[in-house]
Amino acid sequence: MKKLMILSLIAIVGLTSCKKQLTEKQDTPTKNSITKFSELKTSESFDWKTTNEITFKYVGIPTIEPVKTTLTISSEDGKKIFYAGNQEMAKSFEMKLAVPTNMNNLVVKYGAVSKTFSTSLPIISFDILPTVTNE
Amino acid sequence: MKKLLLSIVTGLLLTANTQAQTALPILNCESGDRKIEQANCWGFGATAYSNLEFRIAGFWSIRTNQLTSSLTSAAWVKTPWVKVGSGNITMKARLENASGTSRGIIMTYIPYDPITDTIYKEGKGTQFYTYAFPTPLNINVQTLTVPIPSAIANSSTQYKILISFVGVGGNSRAFADDISIPATYFSDPTNNCLPLVQISDKDGDGVADGDDAFPEDKEKAYIVQIPNATPSTLMFEDLWPATGDYDFNDFVAIYQARAVTNAENKVVEVIITTQLNAVGASFDNGFAVQFDGLNVGRLNMVNGSVLGSSEWVKLNEVGSEENQDFANIIIFDKTSSVLKSAGGSGINVNPEGPFVKPETVEVTVEFNTDKEFAIEVKDLNLNPYIIVNGQREVEVHLPDYAPTNLASKKLFGTGADNSNPEKGTYYKTKNNLPFALKVEGMLPHMVEKQDILTGYPKLADWAKSEGKEYENWYDAEKGFRENKLLIYLEGVK
Numbered sequence: 147m148k149k150l151m152i153l154s155l156i157a158i159v160g161l162t163s164c165k166k167q168l169t170e171k172q173d174t175p176t177k178n179s180i181t182k183f184s185e186l187k188t189s190e191s192f193d194w195k196t197t198n199e200i201t202f203k204y205v206g207i208p209t210i211e212p213v214k215t216t217l218t219i220s221s222e223d224g225k226k227i228f229y230a231g232n233q234e235m236a237k238s239f240e241m242k243l244a245v246p247t248n249m250n251n252l253v254v255k256y257g258a259v260s261k262t263f264s265t266s267l268p269i270i271s272f273d274i275l276p277t278v279t280n281e
Numbered sequence: 282m283k284k285l286l287l288s289i290v291t292g293l294l295l296t297a298n299t300q301a302q303t304a305l306p307i308l309n310c311e312s313g314d315r316k317i318e319q320a321n322c323w324g325f326g327a328t329a330y331s332n333l334e335f336r337i338a339g340f341w342s343i344r345t346n347q348l349t350s351s352l353t354s355a356a357w358v359k360t361p362w363v364k365v366g367s368g369n370i371t372m373k374a375r376l377e378n379a380s381g382t383s384r385g386i387i388m389t390y391i392p393y394d395p396i397t398d399t400i401y402k403e404g405k406g407t408q409f410y411t412y413a414f415p416t417p418l419n420i421n422v423q424t425l426t427v428p429i430p431s432a433i434a435n436s437s438t439q440y441k442i443l444i445s446f447v448g449v450g451g452n453s454r455a456f457a458d459d460i461s462i463p464a465t466y467f468s469d470p471t472n473n474c475l476p477l478v479q480i481s482d483k484d485g486d487g488v489a490d491g492d493d494a495f496p497e498d499k500e501k502a503y504i505v506q507i508p509n510a511t512p513s514t515l516m517f518e519d520l521w522p523a524t525g526d527y528d529f530n531d532f533v534a535i536y537q538a539r540a541v542t543n544a545e546n547k548v549v550e551v552i553i554t555t556q557l558n559a560v561g562a563s564f565d566n567g568f569a570v571q572f573d574g575l576n577v578g579r580l581n582m583v584n585g586s587v588l589g590s591s592e593w594v595k596l597n598e599v600g601s602e603e604n605q606d607f608a609n610i611i612i613f614d615k616t617s618s619v620l621k622s623a624g625g626s627g628i629n630v631n632p633e634g635p636f637v638k639p640e641t642v643e644v645t646v647e648f649n650t651d652k653e654f655a656i657e658v659k660d661l662n663l664n665p666y667i668i669v670n671g672q673r674e675v676e677v678h679l680p681d682y683a684p685t686n687l688a689s690k691k692l693f694g695t696g697a698d699n700s701n702p703e704k705g706t707y708y709k710t711k712n713n714l715p716f717a718l719k720v721e722g723m724l725p726h727m728v729e730k731q732d733i734l735t736g737y738p739k740l741a742d743w744a745k746s747e748g749k750e751y752e753n754w755y756d757a758e759k760g761f762r763e764n765k766l767l768i769y770l771e772g773v774k
Contacts, residue, residue, distance in 0.1 A: 183527035211303035246721035248753035257471025
């Protein structure tokens with residue numbers, strides 16, 4: 147009888163504690179139960195960076211005469227300028243960007259040409275070649 | 282005085298777009314890709330480049346669609362905006378086969394009309410030449426020589442020349458090549474191919490005032506974020522090589538670095554801004570930044586460092602640290618030189634306070650822009666670190682950032698540290714845990730002695746998934762922060 151009571155008590159406590167965990171999970175839906183940083187373990191390749199590295203390529207196009215204007219790479223709201231430079235239209239250019247992981251898109255502008263790129267791409271290739279149409 | 286006036290006037294009149302006045306090249310199609318000509322403001326309608334056997338000269342010619350319309354808008358080639366000279370327009374043309382009743386070429390000049398609503402600002406065209414292919418139709422190459430109409434010859438205004446291909450009956454196409462027009466190129470490919478316009482450029486550096494962050498300083502043009510130093514929160518544990526309590530608040534600073542560049546895209550100066558927010562430590566740590574890969578010869582001067590009386594600080598004549606392979610900038614020698622404690626243990630780490638207003642240190646690093654020394658933004662790779670409690674040989678860096686050559690290598694592999702210089706892994710434990718974090722944005726930091734996972738629970742998911750899940754674990758989204766364990770100072774969000 148004593149054993150039965152103990153088992154029942156454990157079961158009740160267990161259920162209560164399960165219920166509590168479920169409630170907590172709903173409040174803060176975190177996937178794992180680790181609450182101490184020291185208990186984490188990651189592989190050596192994980193770099194802890196909160197930026198994604200993106201290779202940006204400006205693809206130069208031969209021009210009738212030298213043309214230079216401003217090339218900018220910015221956040222969609224234009225508040226973060228990741229690059230701005232006086233870019234020769236005919237000259238290709240490449241650089242690496244570190245884009246915050248919480249930023250979804252980048253806007254590249256060259257003169258009046260503006261294109262938006264997803265930051266999920268490891269390489270962004272920008273040129274001002276038109277989409278071929280018959281106008 | 283006369284000279285000064287002249288230079289001011291010259292500066293104001295210079296066009297930001299540095300295009301010279303160049304003769305319109307012959308359109309010979311040898312690029313093989315009409316998009317290249319389109320990018321240079323030529324227009325093509327129902328015409329493509331072709332290297333089929335009926336091409337006229339070289340490897341490529343223009344080939345039209347089947348010519349079954351008399352409309353000038355059916356198949357055409359159009360020049361960029363040009364200033365027309367005098368003499369003759371010449372071109373070669375042929376038909377692909379003899380099928381059809383008639384085939385012809387019509388030329389039209391189109392004036393610039395800034396008032397029209399159309400994107401290309403083209404006014405009403407005037408036809409000035411019509412050519413009919415000989416009948417019966419054949420495939421012989423025809424050479425056309427067309428005098429420039431007097432109405433537009435040597436005009437100071439801009440025109441486009443439209444060359445239309447027309448036809449009735451059958452299915453023959455036309456080929457065209459070597460279109461030569463005596464004219465000066467006057468289009469701006471960077472501005473929707475509109476005619477070139479003068480742009481204000483007060484300092485005459487070649488960057489339009491509208492794009493120039495320093496429109497009256499020809500030595501400077503742009504301000505940009507340095508790729509790995511966008512505004513972010515630096516959080517350090519300072520017991521390395523031992524681990525600490527992982528509240529990551531021993532040293533907390535909002536940090537960013539921006540580069541000022543000139544019109545040649547060379548770095549003129551780098552501005553490193555550090556707002557020291559909190560010190561949850563008994564150690565009085567210094568803060569410095571190494572320009573990885575750049576030697577001191579690239580620098581002209583360092584201004585703005587906050588240096589107390591620390592004996593370990595030894596600077597060279599330009600103000601960077603002595604005896605370093607790469608340029609090292611001491612931002613401040615110790616936190617107490619920047620933030621004064623208001624009493625109690627630590628600064629700005631206890632939720633009850635007292636709080637001290639964060640202080641900002643702005644250090645400007647001037648760079649040598651001489652050709653042999655000049656660098657570009659892509660050459661900048663900043664490596665921020667703390668110097669622990671006045672022990673110059675003890676540095677703590679972000680994970681996998683190398684120490685400077687003043688750091689003691691003997692400490693690697695001791696305590697909890699698992700650095701392996703041969704593999705290029707630094708400042709991580711055996712479980713790959715860091716001793717410092719750099720997180721994008723201006724974030725609240727942890728209350729003293731509270732593990733960072735309690736304040737930012739999604740950090741655990743992010744780390745366990747090795748960055749695949751909860752990439753924005755640090756955002757202020759529901760369930761992402763336990764605010765009662767975080768300290769929000771002015772400006773953080």
